[in-house]
Amino acid sequence: MNKPKQTLVVAFTLFSLFFGAGNLILPPYLGVQAGANWHWVALGFALTAVVIPILGILAHAKLQGSMFDFAKKVSPLFSTIYCALLYGIAVFLAAPRTASVTHELAVAPFFNTATFITSCIYFGTVFLFVINRSRLLSLIGKYLTPLIVIILFIIIGLGVLRGSAEMVLTPVSTPFSLITLGVFEGYQTFDAIAGVVVGAVIVLSLKTYDVGNFQTKKQLISQAGFLAGFGLFVIYAGLIICGYLLQNRIPDNASRTEVLISLSQLTLGKIGATFLSVLVALACFTTAVGIITGASDYVSGLYRDSRKAYILTAIIASLIGVVVGSFKVGFIITIALPVLMFIYPITIVLILLHVLPQKFASALVFKAVVLITFLFSIPDFLKFIVPIGSLQGIINSIPLATQNLGWVLPALLVFLLLNFRNFTTKAISNQS
Known part of the structure; x- marks a missing residue:
């Protein structure tokens, strides 16, 4: 063929x-x-x-x-x-x-x-x-x-x-x-x-x-x-x-x-x-x-x-x-x-991290971003199981949580912070 x-x-x-x-x-x-x-x-x-x-x-x-x-x-x-x-x-x-x-x-x-x-x-x-x-x-x-x-x-x-x-x-x-x-x-x-x-x-x-x-x-x-x-x-x-x-x-x-x-x-x-x-x-x-x-x-x-x-x-x-x-x-x-x-x-986070260049997706980045994604997606999961009223305070305090996307900004923030940390660490190491 x-x-x-x-x-x-x-x-x-x-x-x-x-x-x-x-x-x-x-x-x-x-x-x-x-x-x-x-x-x-x-x-x-x-x-x-x-x-x-x-x-x-x-x-x-x-x-x-x-x-x-x-x-x-x-x-x-x-x-x-x-x-x-x-x-x-x-x-x-x-x-x-x-x-x-x-x-x-x-x-x-x-x-x-x-x-x-x-x-x-x-x-x-x-x-x-x-x-x-x-x-x-x-x-x-x-x-x-x-x-x-x-x-x-x-x-x-x-x-x-x-x-x-x-x-x-x-x-x-x-x-x-x-x-x-x-x-x-x-x-x-x-x-x-x-x-x-x-x-x-x-x-x-x-x-x-x-x-x-x-x-x-x-x-x-x-x-x-x-x-x-x-x-x-x-x-x-x-x-x-x-x-x-x-x-x-x-x-x-x-x-x-x-x-x-x-x-x-x-x-x-x-x-x-x-x-x-x-x-x-x-x-x-x-x-x-x-x-x-x-x-x-x-x-x-x-x-x-x-x-x-x-x-x-x-x-x-x-x-x-x-x-x-x-x-x-x-x-x-x-x-x-x-x-x-x-x-x-x-799953979405794992996919995105895999398609990025390896220098932006270290093992630490994988661990931290997946952990934060898991934690901030818990309210989205629970709202279908427990009464919404008991979760309303948490949902209102997380950006985009009312749209079932409360995990997006925290995961992105952790990703950016860790990569900024890696970049500055390498820059300092190169200067020394």
């Missing part, structure tokens, strides 16, 4: 592994909520659903190691705990949600079957793909992703042509609040988590291909990451615009899934449900494959790349998917929110 073709296949694979349940149902809903100010929510959504995930891919291109290597600069113990949490969230929440969305949007409109039956068939098929991981890039990158992209462009194109850009007042009006709305919804895509999980999958998958040395792989993964990121942004922006243009024809107070269903029907007519079913099934399926493959790779690596450990992990993860995937999408999203508010900030 020549290099341009390799890059394109990997880019398609990355796009498909990222583009799952949340990536479909969230953008149109944001467009409906933001109205004429859709560009602000698109910016916020792009930050957490495009920029951060692709930076995660670039970090893996730089490391070309396992998930354990991704966090071990803080400490080996932290990395072990972090990997267990990350893969736990991915296997217990992210992957099952894809089955739940598939049932509600692709199966239930046509067949009166139980969600458990859908989950069994769904994860049985996912398992077959996972145990044939040597063909993962080819199957997903060459065949499944192009079909997903074609259907998406048809829906977006027709939505733009048939929509009317009427000014509609929305309850959220200021640019900053709209950006933070987009950022918060971007959390629900799980894509920052997917960035570090999928990045590890791609690195290991490329070992089965004749790609070349470390630098060649780095260049290939980086270029594919940028291409996938551009594709994701175009699709997200298109879906958000469609939500805005068609909002006056979508029922009031429609849920995220109801907005997507309405969008498909308004753009594709009677066959909209069929096209949407195919799109949802493919998009969710490829994401589930990526998640379970990543978890199986990680556990296998703990046991010297044991094939038995890989298959056993894939079986357990698929069985968990069958059980949790039988619940409704709304329930899974509700359960996921506090967990995401806890793990997402730490």
Whole structure:
């Protein structure tokens, strides 16, 4: 396979592994909520659903190691705990949600079957793909992703042509609040988590291909990451615009899934449900494959790349998917929110530190910034568990905490102070 073709296949694979349940149902809903100010929510959504995930891919291109290597600069113990949490969230929440969305949007409109039956068939098929991981890039990158992209462009194109850009007042009006709305919804895509999980999958998958040395792989993964990121942004922006243009024809107070269903029907007519079913099934399926493959790779690596450990992990993860995937999408999203508010900030910080030049990201910087991020994200996590009134004083005292971003400024301040300290120490040392 020549290099341009390799890059394109990997880019398609990355796009498909990222583009799952949340990536479909969230953008149109944001467009409906933001109205004429859709560009602000698109910016916020792009930050957490495009920029951060692709930076995660670039970090893996730089490391070309396992998930354990991704966090071990803080400490080996932290990395072990972090990997267990990350893969736990991915296997217990992210992957099952894809089955739940598939049932509600692709199966239930046509067949009166139980969600458990859908989950069994769904994860049985996912398992077959996972145990044939040597063909993962080819199957997903060459065949499944192009079909997903074609259907998406048809829906977006027709939505733009048939929509009317009427000014509609929305309850959220200021640019900053709209950006933070987009950022918060971007959390629900799980894509920052997917960035570090999928990045590890791609690195290991490329070992089965004749790609070349470390630098060649780095260049290939980086270029594919940028291409996938551009594709994701175009699709997200298109879906958000469609939500805005068609909002006056979508029922009031429609849920995220109801907005997507309405969008498909308004753009594709009677066959909209069929096209949407195919799109949802493919998009969710490829994401589930990526998640379970990543978890199986990680556990296998703990046991010297044991094939038995890989298959056993894939079986357990698929069985968990069958059980949790039988619940409704709304329930899974509700359960996921506090967990995401806890793990997402730490993941974002790790990604950003890895893509920076090493002179700005020493081991001390990693330790201190991650610790501060963890401490200042605790209120964001707790507000979904305990009564908000008991936390109001703390939240009001932390800048941006009311927007669920209380960790941002403290982490940035610690990062700048430590690097200033390192710079002045080196300057004094050079003078002496």
